[in-house]
Amino acid sequence: MADRTLAIAAIPGDGIGNEVLPAATQVLERAAAMSGVRIDWTWLDWGCDHLVQAGAMMPADGIERLRQHDAVFLGAVGRSDVPDHESLWGLLIPIRRAFDQYVNLRPVRQFEGVEPRVRLPEGAIVDMVIVRENTEGEYSEIGGRYGRGTEREFALQENIFTRVGIERVTRFAFDQAATRRRHVTSATKSNGIIHTMPFWDEVVAEVSTDYPGTTLRKVLIDALAAEMVQRPHEFDVVVASNLFGDILSDLAAATVGSLGVAASANLNPGRLFPSMFEPVHGSAPDIAGRGIANPVAAIWSGAMMLEHLGHPEPASAIMRSIETSLLLPATRTADLQGTADTDEVTRAIITGLDQR
Numbered sequence: 001m002a003d004r005t006l007a008i009a010a011i012p013g014d015g016i017g018n019e020v021l022p023a024a025t026q027v028l029e030r031a032a033a034m035s036g037v038r039i040d041w042t043w044l045d046w047g048c049d050h051l052v053q054a055g056a057m058m059p060a061d062g063i064e065r066l067r068q069h070d071a072v073f074l075g076a077v078g079r080s081d082v083p084d085h086e087s088l089w090g091l092l093i094p095i096r097r098a099f100d101q102y103v104n105l106r107p108v109r110q111f112e113g114v115e116p117r118v119r120l121p122e123g124a125i126v127d128m129v130i131v132r133e134n135t136e137g138e139y140s141e142i143g144g145r146y147g148r149g150t151e152r153e154f155a156l157q158e159n160i161f162t163r164v165g166i167e168r169v170t171r172f173a174f175d176q177a178a179t180r181r182r183h184v185t186s187a188t189k190s191n192g193i194i195h196t197m198p199f200w201d202e203v204v205a206e207v208s209t210d211y212p213g214t215t216l217r218k219v220l221i222d223a224l225a226a227e228m229v230q231r232p233h234e235f236d237v238v239v240a241s242n243l244f245g246d247i248l249s250d251l252a253a254a255t256v257g258s259l260g261v262a263a264s265a266n267l268n269p270g271r272l273f274p275s276m277f278e279p280v281h282g283s284a285p286d287i288a289g290r291g292i293a294n295p296v297a298a299i300w301s302g303a304m305m306l307e308h309l310g311h312p313e314p315a316s317a318i319m320r321s322i323e324t325s326l327l328l329p330a331t332r333t334a335d336l337q338g339t340a341d342t343d344e345v346t347r348a349i350i351t352g353l354d355q356r
């Protein structure tokens with residue numbers, strides 16, 4: 001039986017993370033309580049302020065402290081006066097790697113009432129999941145800078161693609177497809193990238209032979225980006241390397257409305273370590289502090305966390321309440337042509353829970 005008390009580490013992080021994460025925890029707390037589940041939150045003030053004050057995005061024992069929890073709930077990282085690679089490599093990426101969260105699952109759904117940003121055929125619905133490889137690929141520490149400040153200066157960055165890494169994320173994608181419409185699209189660039197991408201294609205094709213009922217289509221990333229704008233409703237499961245998956249998931253979320261409704265789960269599918277749940281969006285310094293950020297991506301990520309931890313009922317209740325709130329401009333934020341602020345959307349979603 002799933003635990004009735006959940007220990008969750010909450011890291012709001014930077015910018016609008018400090019607005020959407022507290023909002024989402026209110027919704028989770030209410031939905032969980034309605035199903036008899038208690039959540040013990042450990043609030044951690046890690047992020048760019050911590051970096052500026054203490055010299056690191058998180059304390060030296062940060063990973064060990066997170067390990068004591070059932071899951072990590074993260075807001076956003078990034079501040080304009082801190083180099084982006086320092087904020088990301090000081091918090092988000094070390095957590096993904098320490099806990100072998102090798103799948104970044106990013107669902108993209110069209111919600112009733114939210115106008116898609118692209119023209120779709122009559123009756124077409126966008127409903128896909130992007131399965132992004134999350135611990136290797138183009139996000140690699142291997143490399144360096146040579147001859148700084150000289151005219152021969154250069155930077156070298158190695159990509160890492162392992163057979164184990166490609167195989168396990170591809171299996172996860174095919175397993176997802178088996179519960180959906182049984183189409184997997186693999187993002188590649190094996191015409192231009194001569195070593196890693198043909199290897200990616202080869203391993204993906206090998207894995208696909210274990211799933212005879214599911215179709216596999218490999219598409220060059222440039223063509224895939226265009227298809228995703230022209231025909232997003234045709235995608236079911238997309239499997240992609242770390243960088244390609246990151247870019248495609250922002251693009252796909254934009255087609256259905258906004259990054260404000262883009263949720264994600266950094267999963268350790270074997271459950272040896274805590275998984276981490278976060279909105280896809282970043283810290284959005286342009287709107288931070290104004291109370292107008294869309295909390296839906298964080299709330300949906302929280303619902304994914306409850307589902308992962310064995311509580312599908314409160315997770316579904318949250319999703320139904322999100323769906324209702326998105327129907328009307330009065331309970332949507334401005335990124336979705338609505339008139340509500342963060343607090344009003346949050347209260348509408350909590351009220352929706354109470355009415356069930």
Ligand code: GGG
Nearest residue numbers: 075076077278279280281282
């Ligand atoms: N929600 C966490 C966050 O701030 N994400 C922004 C970002 O740039 N993420 C990079 C990545 O997912 O690799």
